[in-house]
Amino acid sequence: MEINHIKQVHFIAIGGSVMHNLALALQKRNIKVTGSDDEIYEPAAGKLKSAGLNPSIGWDVNLIKQDLDAVILGMHAKDDNPELKKAQELGLPIFSFPEFVRELSANKQRVVVGGSHGKSTITAMIMHVLKSAGKSFDYLVGAELEDFELTVQISDAPIIIIEGDEYLASKLDPQPKFLKYDHHIGVISGIKWDHKNVFSTFEEYTKQFDLFADKTPKAGSLIYCEEDNLANIVGAKDREDVRKLPYASHDSEIKDGITYLKTKDHGKVQISIFGRHNLQNINAAHEVCNILGITDDKFYEAISTFKGAKNRLELLAENDGVKVYKDYAHAPSKLRATVNALHHQFKAGKICIAYELHTFSSLDKDFIQEYKDTLKHADVAFIYINPKNLKVESGTALNENDVKTAFGQSNVQFFDDVKELEEALIEQKGQVKTFAFLSSGHFGELNLKETAQTLVQ
Template sequence: MRTHFIAIGGAAMHNLALALHNKGYQVTGSDDAIFEPSKSRLDKKGLLPHEMGWFPKNITSDIEAIILGMHAKVDNPELLKAQKLGLKIYSYPEFLYEQSKNKTRVVIGGSHGKTTITSMILHVMHFHNIEVDYMVGAQLEGFETMVHLTHENDFIVLEGDEYLSSPIDRRPKFHLYQPNIALISGIAWDHINVFPTVDNYEEQFAIFVNLITKGGIIVYNEEDQAVKNVVEATQNTIRKLAYQTPNYKIVNGVTLLETPEGSMPIEVFGAHNLNNLAGAKWICQNMGVDEADFYEAIATFKGASKRLEKIAESKNKVAYKDFAHSPSKVSATTKAVKNQYPDRKLIACLELHTYSSLNAEFLKEYQGALDAADIAVVFYSPDAVKIKQLEEVTYDQIAQSFQRDDLIIYTNPKQFKEFLFAQNFDNAALLLMSSGNYGGLDFEEVKELMG
């Protein structure tokens, strides 16, 4: 089957291209810019476009499926040619559904935690040599790609993103999967550029629950009131399985999880990660893994890439990098690191980088998010605000939003780096939270700093 990707270079798109190539499909693609690691990975399989740009000549009538990435625009020349030829055009999630409609679909949704929970499930399956198809939003240790598709596997585990499907399909991605088994980890208003109100955002999760197949299962975090409300309100004929944060304790910097067999040391930490673990356990049990086998496997789970990822550690210093950007995740992550190292000075740095976090109206949601830190720093780039064509966010608006008198704010990457490298990290924990890189911060240099 010949399949052509418009915008093949994206993190998700290039992984799907690799997965289809591995499955035996004839794959071609185009993009106007492709960066590492996508570039090398596509090149290795012979899938890297010969030249960058959009070329209508790439689109011919023998193509059986066009997969359209979010990076493409509605007036993309290749898209217009495909429409003119009447070719079948799929969004990324729509095509994943086509690949999995005869499988048991397990979809992990939530404003935060979905990558970690999906990663936990896949780690457990991998540990016990249970083969499943999957799509996850982070590169995992022991897995070649973020997408894996076969003809024979019974289950597919999908990370269910609530963002838009494609430039021409404005439905949230997770509305297209029609899960047999689903999970919602938490609901906290996000993607303000697409969902302008809290009610509008929460409605997307209600639709998701209603799209679960009849007789299916919803696993949900009952500690999150918005999740509880959505699940309890549904009229869909599905089983409802609630979970909550399990009992645990921290002894000498090690998190011990309470299990039926006694206390068990685990690699991940923080109440939010233990909550994620409880959700993953329910899913794995409904996929045929018993409780004892789950605990055996999860003890070796070190976390998903960029999710509370330890990047450096020496005798009395430690540094973590985290993808956190939503207010609830920033708060949970900051508290987790402080609870894990209560006797150390916590220096927590947050880059405001997404559409929502750079929106003046949304900023007030961050009130108290950095309260657990001893030193709290916020970095944002006025250039990023301009690029995203948002109204300018002021220093005073940020200071007011976080409601913390000693908040340190930087807009200049050089000055932020100078501040960071001037800190005394003896008996300290550094937490860098961002979906960006603080205007070009070299994390390898940070590792040397903590050496």
């Protein structure tokens, strides 16, 4: 399906993060876009409205017409959705968004970055370097990036860089998204059990990455982190005529709270980001960029100006040596990596971590055991659960004792009231040098930027 031949597209469940960005990207190509959802939250609602797209709030079968070139089905839409049923009755082409992106990129070189953590940052690094080098490329990334208007772009570029999520594509197509793109260059940043609501066992979850690696075509490249045990096992497996490119953390040093990359031919390169996981991410991006023809000169020049993706160790406020960060820590492995990064980067002063247990897996009494010792390098540790999320689908609610036992630390303090959490944070002023809010949620109604400013005043 050539993008230049598409005239009209409809999105069922348009409010999703990638869905609404894909809709806006298609509209920029002068494609007529319609959409619907049962609810649309910010920032999607505002972005769609600003672009003149006014999706139906509630399902409207009248939007499903015979002249549609494609119907894009979001994961949020159920298989008995009335719009979906009408599209099926009319025999319209129905795609999940990864299937549709694959269709639109049939003639492109496809780079897909997968992994339980780090994939947004690696994708963002590659995009930043390619843009700095003047390369023409398309992209799909799960985080907002500075200097990129949308998180999706579809054009006539010869390359597409895709963040490949292992979550399912749609109710009609219950396969991981990253299996739908048919990569030429694949990356596995690391494998740690997640999405327990979909992959009920560790073995089932891990199998998806094996399937991803197996999809690497002959003459294709598989890039994987050899410092991650599971990624190394999956990546090192023999596959016919597949180039295996293991990577580790980039050599570096920390001086006065600043990280410098140590290179053979380019001296020490100062970077804005930090942490062992980001040093791994840099080398993953380096391997991809090398295949895409970017010289080391261009790579290091560009990576020195990379500030990170939004919500990925993002500096919210800083004053007189006190810093407040925000990070998208949705799983135990990400929490551990971020806490360890802060611990090694900032030796002077205490570190206070406020972590929100938010996802389905994190609120599961069995899965929460995966969090053991993830906060051991935090001097002060606060755990917050939004009361609206306390009761998970199994009907079993977590309590303070469950949380303290799971994390295995007596210094962990539990909160289900966001005002009490805010007061406890403010009490740490003058005692703590580094604060961090870590979550894939929103800490209830807490205004993180305002709270961050209060903490550094």
